[in-house]
Amino acid sequence: MSLLDAMPTPRIRWKGRHPNVVLVSLSLIMLVAFWAFDVVSMAPNRIVSGTGYGALEAFGWPGTLLATLLLVTIGVVAWQPSHRHYRALIVAVVLLMVLMPVGLIASSYLLIDPELPQARLGLGAAYWVVLFVLLLCLIEIRLRLNLTRFWPTLLLCGVALVWWLCAALWLDSLALVQEYNARNQLFLTAIGQHLRLVGIAVSSSVVLGLLLAMLMRRYARLQKGAFAVLNFLQTIPSLALFGLLLAPLAWLASNVPFLAQLGVSGIGTTPALIALIAYSLLPMVRNTYTALEEVSPDTLEAAKGMGMRAGQRFWQVRLPLALPVLLEGVRITTVQAIGLTAVAALIGAGGLGTFIFQGLGQAAMDMVLLGALPILALALVVDASLGALAEALRPGGAQ
DSSP states (O other): OOHHHHSOOOOOOOOOOOOOHHHHHHHHHHHHHHHHSOSEEEESSSSSOOEEEOHHHHHHHHHHHHHHHHHHHHHHHTTSOOHHHHHHHHHHHHHHHHHHHHHHHHHHHHHOOTTOTTOEEEEOHHHHHHHHHHHHHHHHHHHHHTOOSHHHHHHHHHHHHHHHHHHHHHOTTBHHHHHHHHTHHHHHHHHHHHHHHHHHHHHHHHHHHHHHHHHHHHOHHHHHHHHHHHHHHHHSOHHHHHHHHHHHHHHHHHHOHHHHHTTOOSSSHHHHHHHHHHHHHHHHHHHHHHHHHTSOHHHHHHHHHTTOOHHHHIIIIIHHHHHHHHHHHHHHHHHHHHHHGGGGGGGTOOSTHHHHHHHHHTTOHHHHHHHHHHHHHHHHHHHHHHHHHHHHHSTTOOO
16 A cells, blocks of 8 residues: 555545646746756865755756656646546656756766866755755645645655765765854754753743643733733844843853853853743643643533542543643744854754754855755644644544
């Protein structure tokens, strides 16, 4: 049984076939970008600017014709799509994503001179546009088929595995791979630092958010003031908040030896965690408060009639029913924290933002991508996985 056959069949009645304007437009955008912009660039070394090459020069006639046919197929099939056609469109989109690194392998053989060991292959504007639009196509198809987030996530994980294998085995000339090979240990350390900061910030905000939401439900006067403070914290730019924390934390570290022994200082991990937790509290508290309030009073009354005490009603009825909405708050908080942690590199907290700012300082865009792409991948994985879990936990959700 194939992967497509295993997908749940949506309960949709196809009364008539109308053009999917979104997919047709996206197909046209990809075709224009593929033929109008540079697909790759080639530079003899890291210092010299690269020379851009179009699809014909980069992939040759066979590769260019195959990619064009697949892009045209998406637009043609989307003109009068049926349920089966949408499944075929998934195959076309995933096949294009899988072939993209294969195209880079072909470009390295066609464009890279073996006598130039420092030569680097870069990704052009057309490459990024097509990849981004293909992701939009996948989202549109998922919504049309009414699929859960599990299947697109599984497909993208498979595509990512193919990309990783191609990069590890045959794409030594790719500039992004060269940047990684030059600092692979630093990269792994940065990944660990980034995940540690995000994990501590999110777990702390979940605990504090749940406590604050419960207090706000118990003491009505606290609600307005707490939300006002949390909204105010959201308006402070991250760099400004780091600057505001610098002086008081440095004073505490110099005057309280115990805090200094714990590693508290004006720069580094401490101000980064304080800022991340402060920014994470608003979405966490708001979703938790809303989730707990939206539980049906009739359900709670029925639980009370069954003899459940107040604590039992909260832990066995209210909290499980509120969990899907609460998980949405965790999803928003985590995705936000993954992005904000990159800025913490400016105050010495480490993480993937280190490569972003070093790359900007050296005008090395491939180093910027070395830090930015894992952040994007982490955010997508967390968003998809927590979103799928929230959908599955809703009454009548994914089975």
